Amino acid sequence: MATIADLRQLVSDTKPDEAAEMTSTLLDAGLDPMEVLEEGVMSGLQDVGDRFAAKKAIVLDLVRAGVTAKACVPLIQASFPEGEGVKIDKKIVLGTMLSQHNIGKNLVSTLLSIGGFEVIDIGEKNSPFDFYEKAESVGADLIAVSVVFAPAMEKFNELLSLLNEMNVRDKYPVIVGGAVTSQKWASEAGADGWGAQAKDGVELARKLLSIE
Known part of the structure; x- marks a missing residue:
């Protein structure tokens, strides 16, 4: 069997x-x-x-x-029946910073979609401005970033700085995860949440967006 x-x-x-x-x-x-x-x-x-x-x-x-x-x-x-689960009227911009690596990002996207969120997946090899621009254009409620190698860690810091410079940091909760990240690093960087595994993304999004 x-x-x-x-x-x-x-x-x-x-x-x-x-x-x-x-x-x-x-x-x-x-x-x-x-x-x-x-x-x-x-x-x-x-x-x-x-x-x-x-x-x-x-x-x-x-x-x-x-x-x-x-x-x-x-x-x-x-295999999920049409309409199964509660649809959540929240938009999440998701992407990988710099790298073309997409395994973890794709799993997070799948789980968020199954969880009822509208996921705007901007793919791989993104710059800080790409995240900001897409979040503004679609009216995102949250930004989720995959960081899978060291150079992208600095770019994540630049993303948070950019959001501050544009006076929209409070508008967008930002969560992060990826192979080279840790809770300590994410907290020091100023992220609103860190996920060790793909499934953590759903829990973080629900918590930060105050969804019961």
């Missing part, structure tokens, strides 16, 4: 076709989509990330893991 542990292993082994097939099998069997996402796909990604941190994996493994997750996530999203 197929299990979520099997899916986790396939994601960890970066096998997109097999992982997608396993995802469909689990969903067809009636397993909870959120559990499939969190315990299967996200846990498998975390395994790859842990190996990379321990220098037992290379950047290419992270890329392959992202491809594997990308093969599974749309299947999970489609």
